[in-house]
Amino acid sequence: MFTRRDAIKAGLACTALGSHLPAAFAAGSFQMKAYLADLDEILRIDSKTGYAEGVNRVGQVFRKRFESIGWTVTEYPCGKNGNGIVASNRKDQGKFDIILCGHLDTVQPVGNAKRYPLTIQGNFAHGAGVADDKGSLTALWWIVRDLPKALTDKLRICVMLAPGEEVGDNDHNKMIYDIGRRAKYALVYEPGRPNGAFVKVRKGCTWMALDFKGVAAHAGNNPQDGRNAIDAMARAITKVTALARDYKGLTTNTGTVKGGTAPNTVAADARVVFDMRFLRNEDRDSVLSRVRSMCEKGFADGVRTSLSLPSDLSAMPEIDSSRRLMAVVEKAASDLRQPKPEWLVVGGASDGNALAQSGVGVVDAMGVCGGNLHNPEKEFLDLRTVEPRISLGKRVLEVFAASL
Numbered sequence: 001m002f003t004r005r006d007a008i009k010a011g012l013a014c015t016a017l018g019s020h021l022p023a024a025f026a027a028g029s030f031q032m033k034a035y036l037a038d039l040d041e042i043l044r045i046d047s048k049t050g051y052a053e054g055v056n057r058v059g060q061v062f063r064k065r066f067e068s069i070g071w072t073v074t075e076y077p078c079g080k081n082g083n084g085i086v087a088s089n090r091k092d093q094g095k096f097d098i099i100l101c102g103h104l105d106t107v108q109p110v111g112n113a114k115r116y117p118l119t120i121q122g123n124f125a126h127g128a129g130v131a132d133d134k135g136s137l138t139a140l141w142w143i144v145r146d147l148p149k150a151l152t153d154k155l156r157i158c159v160m161l162a163p164g165e166e167v168g169d170n171d172h173n174k175m176i177y178d179i180g181r182r183a184k185y186a187l188v189y190e191p192g193r194p195n196g197a198f199v200k201v202r203k204g205c206t207w208m209a210l211d212f213k214g215v216a217a218h219a220g221n222n223p224q225d226g227r228n229a230i231d232a233m234a235r236a237i238t239k240v241t242a243l244a245r246d247y248k249g250l251t252t253n254t255g256t257v258k259g260g261t262a263p264n265t266v267a268a269d270a271r272v273v274f275d276m277r278f279l280r281n282e283d284r285d286s287v288l289s290r291v292r293s294m295c296e297k298g299f300a301d302g303v304r305t306s307l308s309l310p311s312d313l314s315a316m317p318e319i320d321s322s323r324r325l326m327a328v329v330e331k332a333a334s335d336l337r338q339p340k341p342e343w344l345v346v347g348g349a350s351d352g353n354a355l356a357q358s359g360v361g362v363v364d365a366m367g368v369c370g371g372n373l374h375n376p377e378k379e380f381l382d383l384r385t386v387e388p389r390i391s392l393g394k395r396v397l398e399v400f401a402a403s404l
């Protein structure tokens with residue numbers, strides 16, 4: 001394996017990475033060496049979600065890049081996540097024809113940038129966050145850096161780099177909703193699937209927290225005076241999880257439980273949090289209303305139950321505008337003689353869900369293909385898909401502009 005450290009030891013600049021690439025990557029008009037140097041620049045920066053200092057440093061790299069081609073760049077403060085970047089080829093950022101979205105943050109703990117630097121092994125690049133999402137962030141830059149003037153004259157393009165996708169808290173989503181309202185279409189540059197597939201539907205994800213309030217008592221002296229919150233929770237778990245059977249593609253997972261203080265005490269408090277995934281927002285609403293009425297009725301005598309939603313992300317459904325975008329991607333792929341896109345329905349959420357909640361038609365996983373995401377030792381970026389995904393992104397913009 002040729003590592004950056006080896007390069008330094010050998011007295012080579014980072015761009016010397018290119019000389020160790022398989023022959024196919026070193027040839028042709030696409031400059032893999034320069035792409036890898038751009039990727040390396042941001043891989044060296046730790047940008048774990050919530051580590052605002054690092055997230056902002058990655059943002060500044062892109063700010064400079066976009067400003068170097070004359071784009072307007074606005075920073076969007078998102079609380080403890082740091083700042084998002086909104087870059088556009090027009091001064092007026094009030095309305096866009098299309099949004100290209102990626103994220104600046106990773107799940108990688110601070111220190112992993114040093115521990116897992118960019119390395120190349122055969123057709124694959126490795127490094128902490130190399131696929132999710134830094135390889136695709138870099139591809140986004142390569143897509144827009146030299147677009148023909150005729151295209152940028154016609155299209156109002158927004159590149160939105162979000163600062164806290166991996167957690168997706170309210171401060172983060174506020175930015176996505178706000179920018180999302182300014183467009184009808186969005187391409188999300190999450191990594192392409194290892195087999196090259198794209199994502200057309202993402203399930204929504206709602207966390208349902210049930211809190212139970214009973215009455216404490218001594219388990220030996222006066223158990224009859226107690227009202228056990230854990231017993232109520234146990235009944236609730238079987239009743240709530242049984243609801244999923246009534247909805248196609250809906251799942252619930254009993255994620256965390258806690259309760260009680262000691263074995264010899266009737267538990268006064270308990271809490272369970274379910275993760276619910278759903279294809280249709282109507283199904284989520286229906287489950288929530290059924291759970292709400294269960295809670296009102298109660299699960300055990302003398303135990304009060306309340307429902308709250310620590311997180312609530314709508315589904316990214318297939319709608320007319322997303323179908324139009326899928327057709328654009330298919331036409332672009334066929335123009336480039338790339339394989340016909342395969343469209344997936346997946347359970348994991350992304351910023352595509354929040355964009356969809358703003359009414360935007362979304363196509364996701366447009367980025368460079370990769371896998372073993374979030375595992376710093378095994379995460380990989382498939383270098384054979386870098387140039388094809390960049391060409392596809394450019395061609396999609398052309399086909400989309402022609403269709404306006």
Ligand SMILES: [Zn+2]
Binds near residue numbers: 133165191
């Ligand atoms: Zn991601």
